[in-house]
Amino acid sequence: MFHNENAELHVNVTNTEQSVRDKHDSRTVIGVDVNEDNVALTALSESVVEDTLVIDFPEINFERYRYFTIRKRVQNAGKESIHDTLKGREERFVRDRLHKVSRHIVEWSQQFEKPCVVFEDLKEMYDSIDYGTRMNRRLYHLPFRAFQYYTSYKASFEGIPTAWINLEYTCQRCPVCGHTERANRNKKRFKCRSCSHQDHSDRSVSVNIAVKGIKKHQDWNMLALNSLPQVRKVRRRASGAVDAPTATHSSVRDDRDPSRGVASRTVGVSD
Numbered sequence: 001m002f003h004n005e006n007a008e009l010h011v012n013v014t015n016t017e018q019s020v021r022d023k024h025d026s027r028t029v030i031g032v033d034v035n036e037d038n039v040a041l042t043a044l045s046e047s048v049v050e051d052t053l054v055i056d057f058p059e060i061n062f063e064r065y066r067y068f069t070i071r072k073r074v075q076n077a078g079k080e081s082i083h084d085t086l087k088g089r090e091e092r093f094v095r096d097r098l099h100k101v102s103r104h105i106v107e108w109s110q111q112f113e114k115p116c117v118v119f120e121d122l123k124e125m126y127d128s129i130d131y132g133t134r135m136n137r138r139l140y141h142l143p144f145r146a147f148q149y150y151t152s153y154k155a156s157f158e159g160i161p162t163a164w165i166n167l168e169y170t171c172q173r174c175p176v177c178g179h180t181e182r183a184n185r186n187k188k189r190f191k192c193r194s195c196s197h198q199d200h201s202d203r204s205v206s207v208n209i210a211v212k213g214i215k216k217h218q219d220w221n222m223l224a225l226n227s228l229p230q231v232r233k234v235r236r237r238a239s240g241a242v243d244a245p246t247a248t249h250s251s252v253r254d255d256r257d258p259s260r261g262v263a264s265r266t267v268g269v270s271d
């Protein structure tokens with residue numbers, strides 16, 4: 001505190017970063033793929049995919065669409081002040097839901113040994129000419145960067161480091177053979193044109209993000225991934241849906257049935 005060259009560092013470090021582990025000293029890298037209706041998480045330890053979780057949050061888009069139609073109605077009726085009130089209410093709803101999802105991500109990550117959470121650096125989208133419609137959709141819909149920062153901030157409070165990688169080709173690259181081609185991806189389905197590997201496309205992205213995070217920050221010998229675990233899904237419900245079955249993270253794990261292969265299973269989660 002009294003050394004001049006460290007004064008500024010101390011101010012930044014005291015509250016949030018002091019206890020955050022060095023990201024280079026990680027045993028598990030968590031790739032986080034953020035989309036408008038879900039977030040796909042894959043935990044990768046040294047050349048083994050430990051687990052994949054897809055958290056669906058359809059209620060966010062449902063509510064946004066509801067607000068959108070109401071706002072259009074009041075706007076057409078010339079009631080601008082009500083329009084602004086609704087806009088603020090919608091934004092608070094979306095941020096509240098995204099905070100809950102980000103908490104879920106951090107809790108899930110904590111089960112792994114020395115995790116590091118890795119995101120795509122969405123800043124690069126602003127500088128790029130064209131990353132295709134997927135990126136444009138992502139850019140203009142949900143506040144993705146804010147969501148990444150909520151997650152990063154919560155992770156740092158648990159001592160978990162975060163890292164950012166270049167987003168280029170993460171949605172086109174085959175996580176098994178590495179073949180990269182735009183045609184590998186068709187909406188939510190991924191099928192490699194070279195090795196025929198098939199998968200949930202958002203999970204493929206999350207694996208590729210984790211692989212990039214390892215190459216960038218870890219000193220591991222990456223071997224080829226020859227098998228990926230089943231994609232498990234949880235669907236978030238609006239709070240107050242008390243009749244919905246709830247699942248804690250541990251019981252979700254217990255629901256896993258390896259014999260289901262790549263088929264996925266959806267479990268409801270409420271707050």
Ligand SMILES: [Zn+2]
Pocket residue numbers: 174175176177178179192193194195196197
């Ligand atoms: Zn392939």
